[in-house]
Amino acid sequence: MKQHNRPQASPFVASLLGLAATIAFGSFAVSCGLDPVHDGAVKALGDEDPAVPQGPYHRAGQPCNVCHDVQGPAENKFALSGTIFWGPNLQIGVDQAYVRIVDANGAKKCFVTNCVGNFFVRPEQVPKLTFPILVSVEKAPNYRAMAGRIGRERACGNCHKQPRFFDSPGQIRLVNSESEVPAEGKAAFKQCNVSVDPPNLVCPEDQDQ
Ligand code: HEC
Numbered sequence: 090m091k092q093h094n095r096p097q098a099s100p101f102v103a104s105l106l107g108l109a110a111t112i113a114f115g116s117f118a119v120s121c122g123l124d125p126v127h128d129g130a131v132k133a134l135g136d137e138d139p140a141v142p143q144g145p146y147h148r149a150g151q152p153c154n155v156c157h158d159v160q161g162p163a164e165n166k167f168a169l170s171g172t173i174f175w176g177p178n179l180q181i182g183v184d185q186a187y188v189r190i191v192d193a194n195g196a197k198k199c200f201v202t203n204c205v206g207n208f209f210v211r212p213e214q215v216p217k218l219t220f221p222i223l224v225s226v227e228k229a230p231n232y233r234a235m236a237g238r239i240g241r242e243r244a245c246g247n248c249h250k251q252p253r254f255f256d257s258p259g260q261i262r263l264v265n266s267e268s269e270v271p272a273e274g275k276a277a278f279k280q281c282n283v284s285v286d287p288p289n290l291v292c293p294e295d296q297d298q
């Protein structure tokens with residue numbers, strides 16, 4: 090089996106990292122490369138798109154946490170992650186959509202998507218995040234809420250897979266058909282420059298008065 094090209098941490102460091110990961114994520118850490126199921130899940134996502142740098146815009150629609158979680162291979166871990174699309178079929182991301190969550194303790198947080206529709210939440214942004222969580226997505230005047238609660242899954246894309254079918258709700262979308270996608274939404278996506286860092290935007294409720 091092919092190994093990851095990644096320096097192996099010493100067992101001591103690895104156990105410390107594992108402990109930190111266990112505390113941070115409340116789940117058990119398994120070292121990279123030791124779990125064939127995880128390795129397979131990572132490989133199944135394929136290579137990087139050469140047109141998109143490895144960063145905030147890459148792999149739109151994919152389950153980011155397959156890589157950005159305790160098992161790696163990404164160094165940076167996310168507490169939640171996903172991509173919001175306009176319609177049900179095309180991968181036209183929604184720029185500056187608000188993704189809101191309410192956790193099991195009633196704590197509310199809101200995150201803003203970048204111009205490919207990606208959002209990701211770092212563990213330090215939500216140190217007390219407690220599942221299950223409720224989620225909704227807004228890009229006024231469009232609003233959608235997920236009826237069910239998310240029990241533990243950190244990647245929206247692990248459930249919201251294409252095609253939409255009995256076993257999948259399909260990609261997260263704001264309108265029901267591609268013909269309803271607003272022209273300005275398409276334009277914003279087309280103008281998205283994946284070589285420029287996304288602006289640091291916050292939701293209306295997090296803006297200073
Ligand atoms: C197949 C594995 C894989 C998937 C899936 C993946 N990434 Fe990454 N990503 C990486 C790797 C590897 C890096 C290099 C930096 C690192 O190791 O964290 C990276 C880097 C990044 C960075 C820059 C480092 C940082 O933390 O600021 C961001 C942001 C990022 N990815 C966001 C995402 C988002 C959002 C998704 C899902 C839409 C995603 N990634 C899906 C593997 C992946």
Ligand code: HEC
Nearest residue numbers: 171188224226233234235236237239242244245248258261
């Ligand atoms: C555990 C699987 C799962 C995860 C993880 C998940 N979803 Fe869902 N989602 C569903 C299912 C199933 C539905 C359809 C039934 C419902 O609304 O509960 C749905 C529906 C939705 C809807 C309503 C869709 C519509 O057409 O009205 C939105 C919006 C949504 N999800 C957003 C998200 C976001 C954002 C995330 C990540 C933070 C996420 N979901 C993570 C399973 C999931």
